[in-house]
Amino acid sequence: MAAADVQQPPTQEPAPALPDYLTNPDAALGDKDAKWRYGRAPDYSKTRKVFADTKQMTHEAGSLPDLVQNLVKNWEVEASFKSNISDWRTIDQEKYSFAINGSEPEGAEAMLKVGTYNAIIAPNEYYSPEYSDFASSHKTFKRMMPTFAWEVLEVYSGPPTVAFRWRHWGEMKNDYVGFNNKGEKVTAKAHGGQIDIQGVTVANVNDKVQLQSVRTWFDPMDMFRQIAPNGVVKKEEKPKDMSPADAIDEAQAGLKTFEEQELPDRTIQTAKEVEQTIADIDKKEADEASRQEDLPADHPAVLMASNSEGGAGGCPFMPGGSRSEQ
Template sequence: MSVPDLLTDPNAVLLDRAQWRYGVAPDYRKANASFAAEKTKDWEKGSLQDMVSNLVKNWEKEASYKLDPSEWRTIDKEKYRFSCNGGQKYTVEDMLRLGTYNALIGDTELYSATNTDFETSHEVFRKAMPEGFAWEVLDVYSGPPEVAFKWRHWGKMTGKLTCPLGHGTLEAEPTNDTIEIFGMAIAKVEPENGFKITEIEIYYEPNQIMSQLAGKAKRIQVMV
């Protein structure tokens, strides 16, 4: 069986002719540079860990920037479901409406998915961590068709945090500290169908990212 480019190149989908959210394929050079300089694992090319990493990175690019789900190469559109901590299972259409950040964080004291749309949610984190939000696989516990793995997500808070809340806006000045979160995931894939993803289950503590962004800030203010 030939190995699809989605498993060998983390940036494979950036070459696709597709309906991109901002008209052109996104620029991941900053995130890629942070990954190369600060990753804690160096997986061998072609290893299970390397292929899982590449597939997930291509999936994230499509989930964040491809507007037409029929153009997502990483998923089986009809079967695809996304969930966090055993919660609601979202379809691809749900995810295009909500956005991954909203689905992952939800409504907390420091974040309001209810009051944040797809575009705003991405802008919140893009502005707070303008150098990129890198991601790596820390370990893989099982292979296809159900791939269980541990991950790390990190970036530096070199920009200001401005986040809508139900009762105002949370503002925090940049600290230049590294924001780092960890979690687990189970991705169900179809090896006989190009390793397309049918379901992703994420398990992590949703307050990790916002508590660090707000908790390490030099100034926190809730503007009503």
């Protein structure tokens, strides 16, 4: 009797590996080729420690809440610190939009321009995006709360429509200084207590689990009620002829903050600014060369500024620069 043919089960393709921004909350921070807003990736180590020490939920690795939590954390890093939308790996760049509390949806460009805080907070008696720029918004909130952790509390539905409830919390260690809807500078004294806000987000994702539409609902006034629980704040006119960021620097002179919360040096330039700087230098050198040609033939030579060893006019703080003895 012939042996019966034994059918082998069909070979199954291995499941594709999950993107790292779903499995690692710090995946985006390792993108070395990305263009970072301040020339380098930020340091989130202290915020991550506060998250681990004070979170309410512990999600199993690889579970839906864990994956959603990692996705949003990487998105926040990209939205806050990657200055080229083409470097944002957590979004569907052709379809991405966000809206807060039923507002008109906007694209990534809007958030890139004004910053995450200004994009989600409506004008009110404590704060207004209309009188705050990207730099001042980060100084207002990140200096007040040196760490501002975020976690997923519950996930109600899975892809492609992901609905979840979240929590954002920190400790008010320094004074709140911001600008309200009247353009006034508002100061609230630090109380050292916790600020804890919660909300709900519904997000559509594509087959790569990249964000397409993000719709969030929360009460931003809940945060300000916790910042000034007794309603006691100081309001005064904003200093004239001073940017919002500089006005905050003046109000918080001497305040020491973690590197994560402090904006890096303003000397870091964009590619366009670098091109302009080079053009200005070339023009200056051309003008100086032209003046040399206009001098009489018997005029003593005029030394150009140089960084060479012993060169006149070299910068005393650069290698090779000269410095006269005191």
